[in-house]
Amino acid sequence: MARYTGPKTKIARKFGEPIFGEDKSFEKRNYPPGQHGNNRRRGKKSEYALQLTEKQKAKYTYGILEKQFRNLFEKANKKAGITGEILLQLCESRLDNVVYRLGIAPTRRAARQLVSHKHITVNGSLVNIPSYQLKPNDVVGVREKSKSLIAIKDSLANSSKTYEWMTWNSEKLEGTYVSIPERIQIPENINEQFIVELYSK
Numbered sequence: 001m002a003r004y005t006g007p008k009t010k011i012a013r014k015f016g017e018p019i020f021g022e023d024k025s026f027e028k029r030n031y032p033p034g035q036h037g038n039n040r041r042r043g044k045k046s047e048y049a050l051q052l053t054e055k056q057k058a059k060y061t062y063g064i065l066e067k068q069f070r071n072l073f074e075k076a077n078k079k080a081g082i083t084g085e086i087l088l089q090l091c092e093s094r095l096d097n098v099v100y101r102l103g104i105a106p107t108r109r110a111a112r113q114l115v116s117h118k119h120i121t122v123n124g125s126l127v128n129i130p131s132y133q134l135k136p137n138d139v140v141g142v143r144e145k146s147k148s149l150i151a152i153k154d155s156l157a158n159s160s161k162t163y164e165w166m167t168w169n170s171e172k173l174e175g176t177y178v179s180i181p182e183r184i185q186i187p188e189n190i191n192e193q194f195i196v197e198l199y200s201k
Helices: 008-015 024-028 047-062 066-078 083-092 095-099 107-118 150-160 192-199
Strands: 119-124 140-144 168-169 175-176
Touching: 047 066, 047 083, 047 192, 066 083, 066 192, 083 095, 083 192, 095 107, 095 119, 095 140, 107 150
Parallel strands: none
Antiparallel strands: 119 140, 140 175, 168 175
């Protein structure tokens, strides 16, 4: 399965924010990579450059490659409502993203691995497709045999974030995707309108 596996800090520095989660290396050097680092004079970015940057940021944030991201945009475009907002909601509804949001995995990359390796269930059934789209009231849980995994225990122990559109049952190690989040609830710093403008050209 193709996905980005390169250096994460370098990408985070490119966008000027830790898009892959907490990153000590990024905190030390939170300026763009390159020979001249912080001293390079940068002219005003063109409209296309801004749009492309937002698209790339969204793709790296959610761990989605171009073809899949384009398909999500087409799907969002066909639905009634604000296309950019629906696009982010589709990204948030992915199984790997929800596993990450629930705290079962410390990063989306780790969440994708847990799903692929059949550690995660949806409504009691094993699902190993990271891009699986969840619907409101779907229950995401840890497979019985996987509940003793140290990686999952550690991640849950270090997880303190809660989200209004999900609930978590720590005894059963399962969470409910209660509803599709509103744009204001999604914490990612992405200008989705730029992405819509780019794809609409």
